[in-house]
Amino acid sequence: MDRRAYLRGFASATAIGVAGCSDTLGDQSYPSQSITIIVPWAQGGGTDRSTRILVSPWKEEIGGEFVVENYSGGSTQVGGEQLYNAKPDGYTVSMWNLPQMNATRLFQDAPYTIEDFDYIGTNHFDPTMWFAGTQTPYENMTDLIDAARDQPGEITVGLTSAVGNTALSALLIQETYDVEFNLVNLEGGSSVRQSVLGGQVPVVVNQPWAFNPTNIGEVTPLGSHTSERQSLWPDTPSFAELNLGDVPLVDEGLGQWKLMMAPGGLEEEYPDRYQALVDSYKRAMETEEYQERAAEQGSLNEILRYNNPEDTFEIVQNVSNSMREFEGLFEAFRNQ
């Protein structure tokens, strides 16, 4: 066999392999090929885990295959642009987060707006919560604010991202009580977890589920940025209970939504496919299998919250409005 013949053989073998993977059965029965779920975070994180446990029940409900693809980076903008540029044909969806989606638009010049997507439904709401290492003297949020008043700029507070809900919570506390923290973006739940357990950072802000409460080891929860107590940490007071109701967004609850979305235009171009996604997603979330799998992942089932497409869009709009309202705070933080 000479080199050319060998190359030809190798190339055609590769081509057959590739063709074998894609299946082109035509359009009459949706889904006729696998549906890609874009996760705009790396493997193993909270968004990734809540998506992957959904795949099996959703597969049953829609009668098709799913492929999870991770595109991490740029505080979800890399994955977001993948979704934005995908064809609205019902074969690409994404499990995205609020307020990251709005923040990338406002502060990173992302090309999309909230109108550029179709919404399938929400998945869960994880509020913002403050935690301290057990070696620190703080027992609740009030202690921390008092301490910050005495030593301006001295207490380091670790955040999960530069422009998300954890940063906003810290900025709002600073603004309301005229205190100053030493804010550091630790980029991601995993390093936030490591820094507070390892004692490198005394205080961190995170979402309690992402923080994996049943599983975290020794930390002191200081309070949640909500009016009600958070169901996963029933012993921890909310900001309202601690008389911190002056802080904006306590009544509404500041936290992170995860939601299932599709590229805009799907509802208009393929209403049947859109409806199939919406209905099967809702049913999948209700299945016993999903509830059980969610329970295994640090009681995710406790905070699952489904909303239909209309209500989902309303939530997106509300979050977008409050992010815009506090845009100045973020700008000041980023320019300091």
Added chain:
Amino acid sequence: MTAVLLLFPGALGTGLGLLLQPPVIAAIFIGVAIGIIFGAIPGFSATMTLILFTPVTIPFDPSVALVFLVSAYGGAVYAGSIPAILINTPGAPGSVVTCWDGYELTKSGRATYALAVSAVVSGLAGIIAAVALLATGPILADFALGFGPVELFLLAIFALTIIPAAKGQSLLKGLLGGTFGLLVATVGSDPQLAQPRAIFDQPLLRSGIDFVVVLIGLFVFAEMIFLAARGEILTTDTDRSDDRAQVFEGIRAVIARPVEFLRGTFIGIFIGSLPGAGADVANFVAYNEAKRWASNPAEFGKGAIEGIIAADSSNNATQGGALIPTLTVGIPGSGSTAALLSAFAIHGLNPGPGLFQRSGVLVYALIFSLFLGNILILVYGLSGAQYFGKISRIPIRYIIPTVIVLAIVGAFAVRNSYLDIFIMLLFGLVGIILVISDYPMVSVVIGVIVGGFAEEGFVQGWTINQGDAVQFLAASNISIILLILIVLSLVITAVRNRQSE
């Protein structure tokens, strides 16, 4: 064994029972084999193998699925060394330094000998790392938690300084190459405020340039061009000794060097357990230490078997090490274990404190599967060595096109992106220029590998310590030790360079 059982009663026994079920045993056999096949493809790392096969495991029982993935992970780390030895192209970042001595042996017809050594040390190091995971997991996990941003930054700098020392090349060129690698790693969003840098309107570049793509370009693509220029793999086919004899010689070579082997293994376990650093960093550090303590440092890079022992014991030991923080505190110790966390979620395992109480049986079965998996690496590796070795005798007109196609597929597969293919080709050209100008390519690669966590560690550590340089550098005892190591490493290399001039 009985001592271990006394230490961990209860779940241990049932874990062993679970492991001995036929489907689980089959999962180990198939997992290790698949890991070896994919890991041996130039440019397919263990991480990519895990990501590729995670969805395949969904229909299976968690014990079968997770044992399969952990076995494939071990097989893939081991197999990265096969192409490193045979055609000078590392199958994965953890096998970069295996090339240095492995390929020299191949060129002189002793590929089977090198492969046998690689299989023996990989398997044995994996078993020792599994013992470490079982016996010292919680202690090491506490220590790993102490590795905060500052310590990771200093570890990255240490890794950069050792490269020219290890390869015996100019300190200045080594540091320049490393700095270029660091610069490449700054492409993408900055770690504090997520502002884009040098992304040229390419959304994908917001997440930076993946170091696996750089590795494929520099080591795989560029090496194929040089191979084409050289003509044949074997330069002096002097060793005509029988392949079987080379296998036994390989086994004897390892038995005669227990200190070298154990040193590499412990470096691997330790670096593997640190969050962020895995086999990719461990093999450099182990090689450097091996050379520092060797009686024959001049032989390194010219086919010293101690070089392969250091590289391959350390990279396989990182698996057990990396599982320590992953299982005990839920913080992945490497890219591969981050991919494993994702698979754990699918199969209902929630790592972190309390995991051993909640899912003890499955976790012990997983740890025990490491023992069997690594014995299989030994068996597959030794029995395959004489056949793999023949690859070096295949004419290059078959090897080069095959490897280049695989390199392109591998670059694409990292992030399913065409852009990465062009980045890979660009770094292929860079690699050719670097070799011609006598710059150590490996400095560039280690710069790109550690650049991400070096920058993040620096910026976070600097902010946490409020911009106080003394407080920053003296953040902990670990950081002071690392500082001393960095200074020593630079001084020793500079003095050695002067002497050799």
